[in-house]
Every structure is written in C-alpha cells, then in structure tokens.
Amino acid sequence: MSDPVIITPLPDGPNEVSGLTVVKDAxxxxxxxxxxxxxxxxxxxxxxxxxxxxxxxEGWTSN
Ligand code: FES
Known part of the structure; x- marks a missing residue:
C-alpha cells in the first residue's frame, strides 16, 4: 500500500503536497x-x- 498524499496549506504560502505526486497539465x-x-x-x-x-x-496572506 502506498503512502497517502497529504495536502497542507502553509500559512501565507502555497499548498504543500506530500507523498508520491505527479502533476500533469490539461x-x-x-x-x-x-x-x-x-x-x-x-x-x-x-x-x-x-x-x-x-x-x-506580493505580501499575500491566507486570511
Ligand atoms: S503561493 Fe507562492 S507564488 Fe503563489
């Protein structure tokens, strides 16, 4: 069984995607x-x- 993919929104930053991940375009x-x-x-x-x-x-915040 493979490890789960975990998506964590980082404070005032990107979504961290952990686990075996493949990102594809359209x-x-x-x-x-x-x-x-x-x-x-x-x-x-x-x-x-x-x-x-x-x-x-850009000083972006997630709040
Ligand atoms: S979250 Fe980092 S550039 Fe958009």
Missing amino acids: DGNVLKEGEKVYLCRCGFSANKPFCDGAHKR
Whole structure:
C-alpha cells in the first residue's frame, strides 16, 4: 500500500503536497514528479501551478 498524499496549506504560502505526486497539465503532459511539490494558491506565481515565491513579494496572506 502506498503512502497517502497529504495536502497542507502553509500559512501565507502555497499548498504543500506530500507523498508520491505527479502533476500533469490539461493535455496529460507530466510537469513534475516527486515526493513533495508546492502549488501556488495566491495567483501571483509566474510558474503556475507551482509556487515561485511571489506570494512573499506580493505580501499575500491566507486570511
Ligand atoms: S503561493 Fe507562492 S507564488 Fe503563489
């Protein structure tokens, strides 16, 4: 049995996705595989769906 995928919204930051993860685009192309990925939830990333740290520059908060 594989480990579960755990999605944790980080305070004032991205969603951390832990566990064996494959992120694909709408055409099914693999964008990233790994044990941990960080997905943007602020909308400012220039590398969506991944976090590129822009949330800090923009002063985004999750509240
Ligand atoms: S959450 Fe980090 S760039 Fe959006």
